[in-house]
Amino acid sequence: MLTLLKNARLHAPEPLGLCHLLICDTRIAVIVQAGEPLPASGAAVKTHDLCGRRVIPGLVDPLVHFIGGGGEGGFGTRTAELTLDEARASGVTTLVGALGTDALTRTPANLLGKARELAAGGLTTFCYTGSYQLPPVTLTGSVGSDILYIPEFIGVGEVAISDHRGSQPSAFELARLASEARTAGMLAGKSGIVFIHTGDAPGHLEPLREAARQSAIPLTQFHPTHINRTAELFADGLRFAREGGRIDFTTSTTPELLAAGEVAAHEAVARALEARIPPGAITLSSDANASLPQFDAAGRFVGLKAGRLASLFEVVGACIEHHAVPMEVAIGIASTHTAEALKLNCKGRLAVGNDADLLVLDDDNWRIDEVWALGHCLHRREDHKAG
Missing domain, CATH: 2.30.40.10 (Urease, subunit C, domain 1)
Structure with a gap:
């Protein structure tokens, strides 16, 4: 045709x-x-x-919760699955799905089935094996075989660091995981990326630096997200990018998160570029259909809202219209550079x-x-x- x-x-x-x-x-x-x-x-x-x-170009979103997320406040707080109509209208044509906090009632098999449902509707979909916790949940028995044998699985994530909901992985565990994913990715012609959920605990990105120092794994094998969640994490993220890593800003937000100190994604992009972070070291993700939970000072759950896939396109526009980011730079951050980071060679351009x-x-x-x-x-x- x-x-x-x-x-x-x-x-x-x-x-x-x-x-x-x-x-x-x-x-x-x-x-x-x-x-x-x-x-x-x-x-x-x-x-x-x-x-x-x-x-x-159609946008490339490296973190979407196809099958919903949440549950931090009990079963009544589980977020809904992404619908095909919502996905088609969003401007995102390539989506990478992940599990999050809940890898008990939601599984890699559910995730893969939803990815294929969205693909049958005309979109391009990929997945991460694993979830917040280590040892990772998998479909075939290991991270390596999931990446090697299942076409949709391109890496592992989102693995949580510096967050009370994660399994508090050591630098050695992170390096071992990254090595397995990297080797399988090389064999399969995929990125083998380790997509990282970064919480707001004081350690920030230090576990990734320590994993790189203790091994031959480069910082670029890790792709940390939520770098705009707090001012302190944002500052550490800029340092991580200067050290050779990549950073990802979350476009979905709430008034409560912004009031608590989150840096709006469009502002984070503008400030990172002003700090002379190369555009190729910056990506954006929507965190769509994930829970955006709020906790009090004692770590008690207060409430949550759900991420939105359309926020990715909206933030690109805000970068251009509110911060005078050149159009090709803003678009590249949400398409070209993400595709490059994930080794999706036919996407993003x-x-x-x-x-x-x-x-x-x-x-x-x-x-x-x-x-x-x-x-x-x-x-x-x-x-x-x-x-």
């Missing part, structure tokens, strides 16, 4: 001007400047004129040979007109008419 998207103001994420994109089945086959001829083809081509609207995952944006506002994933339009804004 050939689909021609004409007159797209392309951000790949760097601006390429007015272009035509020819999509063959699920991938981008040709990109030419508007006015240049397309290669001849004997096949029928379905054409859409985008009339000069902005087109950006609009280029010939890559998957045809793209967002068509409104002419005047930071909102989505159309979501295309793997060459198919999955969502169109109700008050928007196709070209």
Whole structure:
């Protein structure tokens, strides 16, 4: 199947001007400047004129709780699963699912089944094996075999450090886990990333530094998230990035978390760039459908709200509109650099040979007109008419 998207103001994420994109089945086959001829083809081509609207890569979200999360306040506080309609409308076309605090009533098998449900709906989905605690829960009996034999499993996570809900892993345990995931990833052609939930305990990211010091594992094998959760953790995260690591900011938030000292994700991006952290060392994740719990000073559960997948796209817009972050930088942080960190080579960039995952944006506002994933339009804004 050939689909021609004409007159797209392309951000790949760097601006390429007015272009035509020819999509063959699920991938981008040709990109030419508007006015240049397309290669001849004997096949029928379905054409859409985008009339000069902005087109950006589909976003890549490295932390989504497909099957919900929560439960810190009992069974009545479990958060809901992600719905296909919500996912399709969000602007996120590649999602990585994880377990969290609850690896007892939620399992890797549940996670994999949900990943395949979302994939059947047109999205690209991956998973982490394991959860907050060590030893990790797995589907096949080990982290290594999950990554090696199950296509969707690309790493392990989200493993909790500096958090009272984690298993308080030692540096040695973290290094052993990272070694197993890294080796399996090399054998399978995957990242073998260790995605880390970072709590607000005083140790912050020190367990990861210690694991790297005690082993041959590089800091980049760990990908810590929630780095904007407190001012102190944010400062330590900038130091971690200067030392060669990557950091991830959480886009979902609540007024309570912000009042307690969380740095809003769009502000965190702007401040990190001002501190001369390379954009390639920064990623964003939504933490969608996870619980965003609130605890009092004694560690007692107070309440929670759920993360939102759409927050990723919203934060990219806020970076551009409120902090004058260049559009290609903000988009790259939520697509290109995440794909690079996870070794998803066909994702995060609009280029010939890559998957045809793209967002068509409104002419005047930071909102989505159309979501295309793997060459198919999955969502169109109700008050928007196709070209």
